[in-house]
Amino acid sequence: MIKKILLGIVLLVAIIAIGFVIMVYARYERTFEAPYPNIKASTDSAVIARGRSLAFGPAHCANCHSPMSDMTKVDNGEVTPLSGGFNFELPIGNVYAPNITSDEETGIGKLRDEEIARSLRYGVRHDGRAILDFMPFYDLSESDLTAVISFLRTQAPVKNKRPQHEWNFLGKAVMAFLVKPTGDGDVPESPAIDSTAAYGKYLAASVANCRGCHTKRDMMTGGYIGPEYAGAAEFEVVDENGKIIPGKHLVTPNLTPDQETGRISGWSKKDFIERFRKGRLIPGSPMPWGPFSRMSDLELTALYKFISSLEPINNPIPLGIQEGDPK
Template sequence: MKRRGLWIGLAGLIVAGLAVASAIVYEPSIAPIATPSPDSFDVTLKQEGARIVALGDCVVCHTAKDGKPFAGGLPLHTPFGTIYATNITPDSQTGIGTWSEAAFKRAVRYGIARDGHHLYPAFPYVHFTRMSDHEISAAYAYLMSREPVNVATQRNQLIFPLNFRQFVAFWNVLFLRPGPRNADSTHDVQWNQGKLIVDGLGHCASCHSPLNAIGGEKSGQAFDGGIVDGWEAPALNALGSAAKPWTKAQLVTYLRTGRASEHGAAAGPMLPVTRDLATVPEQDVEAIATYILSLQKAAPPSVAQASQRETTAAEQRGAVLFNASCAQCHGPGSPMQVIGERPTLAFSTAVNASTPRNAVQMMLNGINWHGEDATNYMPAFIDVYDDRQIADLAAYLRGAYSNKPAWRDVESMAAQLRKEDRAQ
């Protein structure tokens, strides 16, 4: 995942952490084991593990494009280089086939690999650490029962001195608070279940929170929104102040299907998350929604544009492009809205956002075709429209479907996001 703030400024703290980091090269190694047989694990435990792994979204980060599930290789881009997701299949040479459950548990709780080296915090162990022992055992049983895939992970491409893993020890001192959390007796079972998933397995804050100068989540700003893979992860604590406030039913439907009747469709990094959540029990998703909706902050004062104003030249050009390429799905009274239940763009999170980032990303990259999820499909226009035309479309959407002020510098953002997309 590409996070604009990931480890930015870490070099400035290298000197301060040098004394700690240089003394910690490796933790003790845990002895390898013979790869367990899938039949050695309880069937019920493996089934529970499928749920745990889906809630943790493991397959998304640990599967390369066109690669085998869990075999790693997905490049995780950071401002200081690229980290490649590891192979977590039970292959004894390139995966975790020789890892005991104790070694797996240490990795999940403390970010330490079986041989003792520190894992980079792109692996969200700062959240996974909250998993219960049973959840870790279930995840281990499930992963050890997958198909072994012999694929070596590419060498990370990080600049000096971030290519030395021992510096992560200093990062952990600042941000890792290991161990499970107790339930909050002031709330009911469903709220507590949602909190455990959102703050732990789901690691939602790792994407939906702003990061500080060295890649840790900013204190006191959990769920205020973040940037992931060039997309804006919206503030989860502002769903109640959306153009049309989210209801629990809508949020549950969105998380399980990737679309909400009055808010739009999931795209970018969020889309595969919804595909994983479609496989877990509905009560898990209802608990997630309950907890998230309890986090809502008071809506900030709105700054609406003047009701009477002249349409700009950019909006006029954008209207022509909209009618040519978008109106058949998104225009008023279009068959896709009437029959396909596509929501009006007036309630779209992307159209009403404070920045044009997600609206531009949607136009550039669309939503890939995914079998039975065809109702979520949107073609990409990255090779159809240039940056100015994308900016014109954005201007039209903002003016026609929102009462928010016009976005600025859309063309330059389109150029930046297009460049980043080409570089991947």
């Protein structure tokens, strides 16, 4: 009798497991619907210049879409071809940042403006699949999204064929059941580009992803589980080839103006700007210091005013590289 029951349980578990595997394979390449934003690239030189300054500044496209061999240049804040390069070796598989120059075969030359706009605003790729939450540009204003795409169109085509992402089984399961496009299409008004805290807030939350990294997140859902800008998100440390160094992590500092635990409390505006001009000081830090070092004094002033206006949150954060894998 007991043997029969055990056999029944084993069979049931096997059927569920096989069913799960079949479901994963049937679903991991599933596609999603999202509207195509009505965005057309412009040939106006001021619009293109704005797009370039975003891509190589606060929006830091260069940090992921430049070849690994150009990373020193990126760290020095130089303008590089966005011909694709960063390999993310994740527990769910390998993800490759694509070539986004205008090459028709290996880049985005054949994609329509609306397709590029949809991928950035809704997180739905040109082929309908969901984009992992690497590119939090859902809230770029209408004019900034236009500017970025207008700039992308001006890049000379570079031939560089990038591999398809390689998901392991866990990755396929994550793609099949967990990853969904994120953008809700609810886009903020284009803010005035000036040195006010309002523009700083737009940069921090919608362009430069300060909020996304400097807030504790739920690793499964990406949702915020700590007070915004109070830090505490843990990150891998990478070597000069972008490979994760096991057993080490960095914790994002608390950016709120708490006297005791806020990283920049006591920093003047000048200190803040000078810190950004220095670029990356901790090797392997994931913060895109290279592109950020190119931000203008106006942008850095706006960011400084915004974070100084936040409600102080007491949240002590260890500085420097820590032992142990990130949690």
